Ligand SMILES: Nc1ncnc2c1ncn2[C@@H]1O[C@H](COP(=O)(O)OP(=O)(O)OP(=O)(O)O)[C@@H](O)[C@H]1O
């Protein structure tokens with residue numbers, strides 16, 4: 738992936754980088770700023786098109802598929818709590834829109850009692866009391882509440898891959914703990930394949946069944962074959978330090 742090609746600001750992020758995730762894997766990905774994590778997620782989701790290479794989802798090539806079509810099979814939660822939900826719409830309207838992802842525009846159809854009950858039951862999962870607040874606008878929720886809702890929305894319809902880009906980074910310690918526990922619950926309940934980027938080494942160690950550390954557009958740690966058991970916060974920090982020394986930082 739080349740940014741600003743042909744200029745003095747040209748940056749090549751991935752060169753011959755090959756990465757695949759098996760069905761059912763929950764990958765936690767760490768790595769220094771600028772190591773290419775978000776770029777990788779953007780290329781997978783189609784927010785960026787790579788100038789070389791191919792992307793496959795469930796064995797089907799999606800390299801040329803536009804982002805909105807990939808969204809039918811890929812759920813994404815961003816770092817910014819404002820990004821995954823519409824602030825001017827109510828909780829109900831947000832859920833209804835998500836429910837109709839890839840289909841007809843949700844609001845026009847009206848929401849029947851059965852769907853409302855279903856939304857309530859999903860919201861109950863969050864244990865934030867939102868099931869009684871279906872008609873309040875999402876803009877009035879806290880960051881943590883919005884991220885929890887964004888997670889429900891991203892996983893409302895069946896998806897092949899859940900992408901989480903530092904989705905707890907903007908939250909206070911307690912809310913990030915809650916959202917992380919909820920993330921695990923949703924992933925286990927729906928048996929999702931997930932790729933989570935985080936700077937929280939404890940989350941990376943505790944959650945997921947595979948850990949990857951990125952550095953300069955390549956993986957310097959990948960527990961795919963070895964298993965995650967030997968990975969600790971201390972061992973990750975040690976690798977981080979070795980890398981920074983190599984870079985002269
Ligand atoms: N739109 C863009 N235009 C130019 N360069 C970009 C663009 N997006 C990313 N880059 C560059 O690509 C490299 C990788 O950036 P990326 O955002 O993927 O890093 P990251 O691993 O997500 O970092 P962080 O931990 O800070 O979020 C960086 O050198 C960055 O400056």
Ligand SMILES: [Mg+2]
Pocket residue numbers: 774775776
């Ligand atoms: Mg990033």
